[in-house]
Amino acid sequence: MGMTPEELNGRLRKVFEGKSPPDKVLLMNTGNSDPNFFYLTGFTSGLFEYSYLVADKSTVRIFTSALEYDTAVQQKVKGMDIIRIDEVKKFREQMKQLLNNSTIGINEWFMPYAIYDSMMKRYKPKKTVDVTKQLTNARLVKSMEEVKTMRKAIGITKWAQILIQKEFKEGMTEQELAAKFDALSASLGSEEPSFKTIVCFGANAALPHHSPDKTKLKYGDFILIDAGAKVQNYCSDITRTTIFGGDKSRIPDYEKKQEMLKIVKDAQLAAMKKIKPGATGSAIHLEAQRIIDTAANGKYKGTFIHALGHSLGIEVHDGPGFSPGAKQLLKPGMVITDEPGIYVEGFGGVRIEDDILITEKGAEVL
Numbered sequence: 529m530g531m532t533p534e535e536l537n538g539r540l541r542k543v544f545e546g547k548s549p550p551d552k553v554l555l556m557n558t559g560n561s562d563p564n565f566f567y568l569t570g571f572t573s574g575l576f577e578y579s580y581l582v583a584d585k586s587t588v589r590i591f592t593s594a595l596e597y598d599t600a601v602q603q604k605v606k607g608m609d610i611i612r613i614d615e616v617k618k619f620r621e622q623m624k625q626l627l628n629n630s631t632i633g634i635n636e637w638f639m640p641y642a643i644y645d646s647m648m649k650r651y652k653p654k655k656t657v658d659v660t661k662q663l664t665n666a667r668l669v670k671s672m673e674e675v676k677t678m679r680k681a682i683g684i685t686k687w688a689q690i691l692i693q694k695e696f697k698e699g700m701t702e703q704e705l706a707a708k709f710d711a712l713s714a715s716l717g718s719e720e721p722s723f724k725t726i727v728c729f730g731a732n733a734a735l736p737h738h739s740p741d742k743t744k745l746k747y748g749d750f751i752l753i754d755a756g757a758k759v760q761n762y763c764s765d766i767t768r769t770t771i772f773g774g775d776k777s778r779i780p781d782y783e784k785k786q787e788m789l790k791i792v793k794d795a796q797l798a799a800m801k802k803i804k805p806g807a808t809g810s811a812i813h814l815e816a817q818r819i820i821d822t823a824a825n826g827k828y829k830g831t832f833i834h835a836l837g838h839s840l841g842i843e844v845h846d847g848p849g850f851s852p853g854a855k856q857l858l859k860p861g862m863v864i865t866d867e868p869g870i871y872v873e874g875f876g877g878v879r880i881e882d883d884i885l886i887t888e889k890g891a892e893v894l
Contacts, residue, residue: 531570533606535673536588539568540607542666544585550633550657552626554647555581562638563842564663569608570606571839572760574599584627589621589626620650627651633659653789667863668839669849673763675885675894678840678863680717681764682883682894684757688713689768690732696772698747702727702740705753709759713757722756722763723844733769733877736834745772748779750876754845757881763844765865767881781875788870788878795819795868797835799850803884809854809864812836816868817852828870840883862886863894 543553555562557579566572568588579592589609592601597612604610613619620813628651634644636658670678682726688709695708706727713721727740745751754767769789774784795816802815813836821829822841835851838844840863848856849864858864867881885892 531603531605532673535570535671536568536605536607536737537586537864538584539666540583542589542669543568543583543662547815549585549662549706550659551584551630553581553583553633553659554627555583555635556639556643558640558643562635563792564635564638564667566761567663567667567842569600570605571600571603573603576600580623581622591622610782611754624651627653629654632656633662635660635663664847667841669859670841670863671861674841675863677762678764678883679762679894681722681757681762682766684713684716684718684759685755685764685766687716688718688755688757689753689766693770696745696751699773700745701742702729702745703742703840705745705751706740709753709755716757717759718757719760719820720878722758722765726752726754726767728752728877731874731876732885733879734873734875736871736873736877736879745820747773748782750785750878752877752879754879754881761842763840763842763846764883765840765844765881766883767867769878769880785876785878788828788872788876789880791820791823791828792868792870792878792880794823795832796866796882799866799868800884800893803858803866803886805858805860805886805888807858808852809837809848809856809858810852812858812866813850813852813854816850816866820868820870828872831870831872833871834867834869837867837884839864858886858888860888866891
């Protein structure tokens with residue numbers, strides 16, 4: 529995607545809007561990176577471990593090591609200042625000038641307490657406030673550029689879900705199919721999986737977060753694949769469930785499996801029809817729940833055991849979505865998954881998932 533100065537200004541404006549915003553926001557990466565670091569830089573190259581970001585309403589300052597300095601400079605835009613950490617003493621003096629006697633917003637969900645404690649003692653800010661919610665809300669509504677990038681990631685995974693069916697072979701293991709899927713996704717342009725690819729055969733499909741193992745594919749099994757791609761930091765998340773084999777007479781419980789597939793498809797479509805700006809996430813979830821609980825004379829009531837969907841973006845779970853208690857009102861620009869499922873222990877399960885853009889008119893499948 530590549531950050532533009534206009535995009536940077538828009539993101540800073542969203543982070544610092546509202547009542548009593550902090551003077552500055554401080555983000556600090558550890559061995560893992562705070563996703564908000566990449567949201568406020570747009571950087572798509574570099575790890576930036578143990579790098580710092582200090583933002584105010586108009587400027588983003590990145591303090592980083594010599595290892596990452598050139599990578600940062602190559603990606604900077606107007607409104608960014610890149611500072612190389614050469615001497616610890618000088619770095620601490622610079623940070624103290626920026627933070628001393630200011631109200632500092634931090635991401636309490638990410639910053640380790642040891643780092644927080646050290647910052648308070650060394651730099652003596654006036655006070656700190658948790659801006660986790662502001663950061664989440666800023667990322668919740670995507671810009672046109674963000675949606676454009678997400679379309680690329682989603683397109684990769686959709687194609688991979690279609691093309692992988694050529695690789696289905698009786699006797700192959702879940703682990704083998706997962707590896708083939710990841711290789712196929714990479715060949716289509718995925719920079720990395722957005723999460724560990726889930727592959728389930730047969731009864732394992734009743735386990736929503738089953739990790740691929742050495743279970744072998746049998747004729748007539750459910751095959752459930754839940755996978756995502758990353759493009760320039762942005763994720764996709766698509767699930768497809770199929771029945772392996774074309775000869776109905778050889779497929780055990782064929783009618784029941786087809787019934788489960790149809791009910792889940794109906795639930796997904798019913799939820800999509802309810803999606804519109806101003807609706808609550810809970811209302812969308814409950815519509816899908818209603819379809820599953822009442823279908824087939826209530827045969828599958830209670831088998832839909834997770835939230836209908838989650839926000840999607842820089843992270844796979846990028847904020848609130850569709851769940852029984854979700855009070856978040858839907859707004860144009862949100863991207864949320866729609867993934868109803870039926871899970872029958874010992875038999876198998878069906879989940880169908882698509883990534884949905886909330887528009888002024890309703891829902892658009894990306």
